[in-house]
Amino acid sequence: MTDAQTNDPHGMTRRQLLRHTAWFGSAVVLTVVGGEVISQIGNSNAAAPVPAANDAPALRFVQISDSHIGFNGPANMMVEQTFAEAIDMINALPYRPAFVMHTGDLTHLSTPDQFDQVKQMMSELKTSEVHTVPGEHDGVDDKGAKYRQFFGKGTQGAGWYSWDMAGVHFISLVNTLGLESMGHLGTDQLEWLRKDVAHLSSDTSIVVFSHIPLFAMYAKWGWSTDDSVQALSYLKRFASVTCLNGHVHQLFTKTEGNVTFFSATTTAYPLPKPGDGPAPTPVTLPAGKLHSALGVREVNYVKGNERLALKDVRLT
Amino acid sequence: MKMKDLLLRLVLAACVAGTGWVHTDLYLNGYRSIHVIGPSFLLTGAGSFAVAVLLIFSNSPVLRLLAAGLAAGALFGFTLSRTVGFFGFTETGLNPAPQALLSLLFEVGALALVAVSFVPVMMKARTTSVVAR
Amino acid sequence: MPDSASAPAGAPVAASSVTIKSFAFSPASITVKVGTTVTWTNQDQDAHTVTDKGGAFGSQALNTGASFKFTFTKPGTYNYLCTIHPFMTATVVVTQ
Numbered sequence: 001m002t003d004a005q006t007n008d009p010h011g012m013t014r015r016q017l018l019r020h021t022a023w024f025g026s027a028v029v030l031t032v033v034g035g036e037v038i039s040q041i042g043n044s045n046a047a048a049p050v051p052a053a054n055d056a057p058a059l060r061f062v063q064i065s066d067s068h069i070g071f072n073g074p075a076n077m078m079v080e081q082t083f084a085e086a087i088d089m090i091n092a093l094p095y096r097p098a099f100v101m102h103t104g105d106l107t108h109l110s111t112p113d114q115f116d117q118v119k120q121m122m123s124e125l126k127t128s129e130v131h132t133v134p135g136e137h138d139g140v141d142d143k144g145a146k147y148r149q150f151f152g153k154g155t156q157g158a159g160w161y162s163w164d165m166a167g168v169h170f171i172s173l174v175n176t177l178g179l180e181s182m183g184h185l186g187t188d189q190l191e192w193l194r195k196d197v198a199h200l201s202s203d204t205s206i207v208v209f210s211h212i213p214l215f216a217m218y219a220k221w222g223w224s225t226d227d228s229v230q231a232l233s234y235l236k237r238f239a240s241v242t243c244l245n246g247h248v249h250q251l252f253t254k255t256e257g258n259v260t261f262f263s264a265t266t267t268a269y270p271l272p273k274p275g276d277g278p279a280p281t282p283v284t285l286p287a288g289k290l291h292s293a294l295g296v297r298e299v300n301y302v303k304g305n306e307r308l309a310l311k312d313v314r315l316t
Numbered sequence: 317m318k319m320k321d322l323l324l325r326l327v328l329a330a331c332v333a334g335t336g337w338v339h340t341d342l343y344l345n346g347y348r349s350i351h352v353i354g355p356s357f358l359l360t361g362a363g364s365f366a367v368a369v370l371l372i373f374s375n376s377p378v379l380r381l382l383a384a385g386l387a388a389g390a391l392f393g394f395t396l397s398r399t400v401g402f403f404g405f406t407e408t409g410l411n412p413a414p415q416a417l418l419s420l421l422f423e424v425g426a427l428a429l430v431a432v433s434f435v436p437v438m439m440k441a442r443t444t445s446v447v448a449r
Numbered sequence: 450m451p452d453s454a455s456a457p458a459g460a461p462v463a464a465s466s467v468t469i470k471s472f473a474f475s476p477a478s479i480t481v482k483v484g485t486t487v488t489w490t491n492q493d494q495d496a497h498t499v500t501d502k503g504g505a506f507g508s509q510a511l512n513t514g515a516s517f518k519f520t521f522t523k524p525g526t527y528n529y530l531c532t533i534h535p536f537m538t539a540t541v542v543v544t545q
Contacts, residue, residue, distance in 0.1 A: 023376040030366030035358055038340055042348050042358075073494040073513065109496055109510035136533045140498050140510040179502060181536040222536045255401055279472035280534075282494050302345050307407060309350060 057300040057309075059166035062090050062097045062127070063209075064296045065246030066266035068137060069118050070108035075269035075282035076290060079108075083121060085315055086267040086296050091126045093298070098165060100127045103246035103264060104135030104176065104211030106151075110142065115150040131172060134159055135211040135247060139177040147177075160189050162196050168301055169200055173210040175225045183212030183225030190227065194234050205301065206235055207308070208243045215243070215254055215261045218274035223248055232259060242308050244299075248280075251312055262310060265295050291315045321375065321433075328429040329371040332383045334422035335390055336364025338415045352403035360390055377434075384430040387423040394420065461542045466490070469497050469511070469531075474539035482544055483524055490516040497531040507532075 012020075067083040076082060090100060102122065107114035115138075122130050138147040148159055155161040158174040171193065175183035185193075197206070208214065214228040225231075235241045241259040249271040252263040269282045270293040285293060292314050300309040340361035348354045367382045394416070396402040410416040461480035468475045469491040481487060489499045491511040499517050500507040505527060508517035521527075521543040531537040 020376065020378045023370065023374060023378045024382070026370055027363070027366050027379065027382055030369065031359070031363045034362035034365050038343065038358060038362055042344050071496075075494065109512065111510075136535075137496070137510075140496070140532050141500075141507060179500070179530065179532060179535055181530075181538075220536070222534060281472065307350070307412075309347070 058303045059168060059301040060095055060097050061299050062093075062100045062296055063103060063244050063264050063299060064090070064100060064267060065103040065264045066105040066135065066249055066268055067102070067118060068105050068108040068266070068268035069121075070111065070114040071268055071282075073269070073282055074284040079268045080117070080121075082291070082294055082315060083118075083267045086294070087121060087124055089313065089315065090296060091124070097127050097298075099129035099131055100125050101172075101209055101244070102130070102132045103209055103244060104133050105137040105246065105266075105268075106132060106135070106147075108137050108268075110138055110140045110146055112146060115146055119150050131170075131209070133172045133209050133211050134174060134176055136176040144174075144177040156192060157188055158186075160192065166301065167303065168205045168207055169197070171196065171206065171208045173208060173214075173231070175210050175212045175214070175228070180226060182219060182222050183210070183214070183228070185225065185227050185231055190230050190234075193231055197234055197238075200238070202237045203239050205308075206238050206241045208235070208241065210243065210245050212247045213243075213245045213252075213261060213263055215256060217248060217252060217254075217263065221274070221280045223274065223280075232256075235259065240307060244297075260307070262297075264297050265293065265312065267294050267296070267315070270294075324429060324433055325371055325375050328380070328383060328426060328433070329368045331422045331426040331429065332364050332371065332386065333368035335387065335419050335426065336361050336368060338419040338422070339364065339390070342412065342415055353397075356393065360386060375433075377437075380430045380433055383426055387426040387430075390419065391423050391427075394423075461540065467499075467539070468492055469499075469537075472497075472534055472537055474499075474529075474531075474537060476539075478540045478542065480542040480544060481521060483521060485543075486518050486520040487541060488516055488518050490514070496533060497537065498533060499529055500532045501527050501529045503527065 064086055068079050069083065071079045090097065100122070106118040132151045134144050134147045134151070138144065144158055148155070152159050158177050160172055160174050162169065162171045164170070173185060173189065173193070175185050178184045178186065210225070212225055213223055214225050214231065217223040236258065238258065243259060243261045244264065245261065246264050246266070248263050249266040249269065250263065250273065251265050254261045269290075270285060271280045272283055295312055295314040298311040298313060302309070339357045343354065343357040343361055347357050363382070364386050367379055367386060371379050371383065393402055397407050461478040462476040463481070464476055464479045465481055465485050466488045467479060469489060470493055472493065474489070479487070489508070489511070491497050491513060494513055496510045496512050498508050498510055506519045506529070510533070511517055521541065524543045524545055527541040527543065529539060529541065
């Protein structure tokens with residue numbers, strides 16, 4: 001560093017100021033250039049089908065939700081069409097998702113025709129496995145009997161189950177189909193859950209699917225689960241727990257301790273934000289705006305990164 | 317004296333480059349898609365590399381302050397993410413491992429080295445003001 | 450659990466038809482004589498059901514404009530709700 005050439009030892013000559021500015025400017029320029037380069041690499045990684053070994057996500061899956069097949073109203077006069085568009089969008093992805101999970105309200109009125117239609121439409125998905133959890137619209141008159149007929153294979157109780165993939169433990173919970181004013185899991189399911197995770201090592205990444213949020217998003221509209229605290233207590237020791245839900249037809253995220261909750265949007269019609277109005281009535285958006293409120297969610301899991309990387313994609 | 321200064325500077329550059337590398341690596345491996353975190357990791361990564369490279373050629377106080385700023389900023393973000401959350405993003409403990417711990421070491425190291433590098437200036441300022449009176 | 454916590458306020462109204470609107474049953478509490486047929490009509494955009502907590506009656510999902518009828522043959526207090534939106538609760542009081 002050069003000595004100060006001034007009478008004021010605490011001041012700075014014009015030459016020094018220029019020098020400082022020059023270095024600052026260089027740093028900024030280099031940062032921008034470097035940032036561009038890194039960002040480009042990031043872009044090409046995301047688009048490339050099979051990147052290098054350690055950088056590739058170990059697992060990629062898609063969440064789709066609230067298709068409400070059978071709904072007909074000003075909020076969306078063609079829910080079958082928007083659902084089909086979402087399926088097409090998933091099939092057009094540059095990779096094949098390991099599975100697709102539908103987080104509930106597959107049908108709007110639980111009729112056999114509607115279940116049949118949803119099942120047929122989802123069979124078009126280019127993926128190895130399609131998973132579901134039931135929404136309250138899937139069990140309006142029979143506590144879920146028809147839902148289980150179509151989608152209950154391999155599940156227990158009201159329709160819960162778990163599986164492992166790429167070292168991640170996936171759990172599907174049913175907090176609908178009862179008559180409680182909020183989401184409810186019940187003692188049988190809670191006991192099943194306790195046993196299900198008991199033997200897992202604490203560094204296992206856990207992903208929990210449910211229809212209704214497992215956190216208190218807005219209890220007044222039933223957007224909460226009254227016994228989820230117990231369920232989450234069984235998951236407290238794990239390093240990473242991600243809960244993905246539907247039901248609220250809007251994106252929302254919240255973190256509580258080691259658990260992050262992500263609500264997904266719908267492929268049918270939007271609902272108001274919590275408290276925005278007296279009830280969760282389907283919202284009719286101005287013409288042309290509906291598609292931007294609908295969408296699906298891509299999820300990436302990279303080994304070593306316990307947190308899942310989510311990308312919410314709108315219907316175009 | 318000069319050799320010691322040069323060594324200090326190079327080690328500082330290495331620490332800054334280290335934190336740049338960790339942030340860039342995480343950015344390219346999933347953190348990119350996280351709301352706000354993605355871009356801030358990019359900024360930290362690119363900025364750190366830029367400052368580290370320039371530090372090889374110059375001991376400018378501006379560069380050293382930028383290095384300290386980057387390190388402090390990264391530490392601040394890290395702390396927030398383990399406590400109240402950083403724009404909704406949280407993680408626990410030293411996850412992801414080993415990147416989190418490495419990054420912490422680089423940042424603390426960088427801050428310490430920058431502090432040390434300013435000691436002669438502060439000493440000189442003190443003696444000068446004493447003499448001037 | 451639940452009945453009293455979410456029971457609708459106010460004295461029962463003598464009526465034999467209930468409207469489902471804005472995610473609520475209106476009137477929230479009605480009283481009828483044994484043998485009366487009560488009609489529920491859904492005026493909401495969303496679907497609802499009319500389901501007795503005790504299991505005495507239960508509709509399928511009612512779309513907009515659809516209605517459900519039930520004839521009460523036994524006296525008593527019937528607490529019912531919508532299974533899709535279980536925070537929607539109401540009562541029918543049936544007298545001799």
